Amino acid sequence: MSRIATRFAALKAEGRGALVTFLTGFDPDRATSLTILQGLPAAGADVIEIGVPFTDPMADGPSIQKAGQRGLKAGATVPGILDLVRELRATEQDTPIVLMGYYNPILTYGVEAFCKAAAEAGVDGLIIVDVPPEEADEVEPHARANGLDLIRLIAPTTDEARLPKVLGATTGFIYYVSITGITGTRSADYASLAPAIAALKRHTDLPVAIGFGIRSPEQAAIAARTADGAVVGTALVDTLAATLDAEGRATAETAPRVLAQVSGLAQAIRAARKVAA
Numbered sequence: 001m002s003r004i005a006t007r008f009a010a011l012k013a014e015g016r017g018a019l020v021t022f023l024t025g026f027d028p029d030r031a032t033s034l035t036i037l038q039g040l041p042a043a044g045a046d047v048i049e050i051g052v053p054f055t056d057p058m059a060d061g062p063s064i065q066k067a068g069q070r071g072l073k074a075g076a077t078v079p080g081i082l083d084l085v086r087e088l089r090a091t092e093q094d095t096p097i098v099l100m101g102y103y104n105p106i107l108t109y110g111v112e113a114f115c116k117a118a119a120e121a122g123v124d125g126l127i128i129v130d131v132p133p134e135e136a137d138e139v140e141p142h143a144r145a146n147g148l149d150l151i152r153l154i155a156p157t158t159d160e161a162r163l164p165k166v167l168g169a170t171t172g173f174i175y176y177v178s179i180t181g182i183t184g185t186r187s188a189d190y191a192s193l194a195p196a197i198a199a200l201k202r203h204t205d206l207p208v209a210i211g212f213g214i215r216s217p218e219q220a221a222i223a224a225r226t227a228d229g230a231v232v233g234t235a236l237v238d239t240l241a242a243t244l245d246a247e248g249r250a251t252a253e254t255a256p257r258v259l260a261q262v263s264g265l266a267q268a269i270r271a272a273r274k275v276a277a
Helices: 003-014 030-043 062-073 078-089 103-109 111-121 133-138 140-145 163-168 190-201 217-226 234-242 254-271
Strands: 018-024 047-051 097-101 125-128 152-154 174-177 208-211 229-232
Touching (some): 003 018, 018 208, 018 217, 030 047, 030 254, 047 078, 078 097, 103 111, 111 140, 217 229, 229 254
Parallel strands (some): 018 047, 018 229, 152 174, 174 208
16 A cells, blocks of 8 residues: 555554644755654654645645745755655655645646656655646646555535546545635634535545644644544644744744644644544
């Protein structure tokens, strides 16, 4: 099995959901980014998402937009992100790594070459926000040939007619967008999550991770108990940003504060055991 499938199967056997963490690569600089990424597994992250900085991140709210700008200013490129993953893999072999970003940088790199290079670097899955299932054939054959999962977003507005098309083009896990809108702008409606996830589960056996509105340990625990995982991104990015100096540079508090926050999220999720079906 892939690292993603292996990790979710192990967590299911444990009776708990996954903590999926998102941080933008090279934010605020390569060295600090790598330090944080290397610390995530020990802090409790079960899946690591790394954002590939892009100039026009249309699905992301202001916090992640700024993180992308910091990453680009620090010199982030697609080859640079892959090198970051390669260095992370030198010390971490088991935790799944997912790259999240947009199609333009991949297309510029070359889709086939990118999928091959990503797999060789140690990437396990891709979330390409602006490639819909109708255009999956541009990426899917190359991803499949290199053992990369294509993880797709499903929104509250995804209807029953469209759902099979989205699920048919999805592997690894499903990223359920808990709000309508962009990341980090408001919290999820937790009363609506359980029926929404139950309805989704009637159509797929893939794990489901809830994201886009998860900020606190309590929210993460609810999401991970309701589904198979919680994705936390903007809250971590905000913590990172709050530690930077007036010039936007990392301080001695940057990595420790982010990793401490991850530990708190992980502890909450581990305490919130899933209810047996």
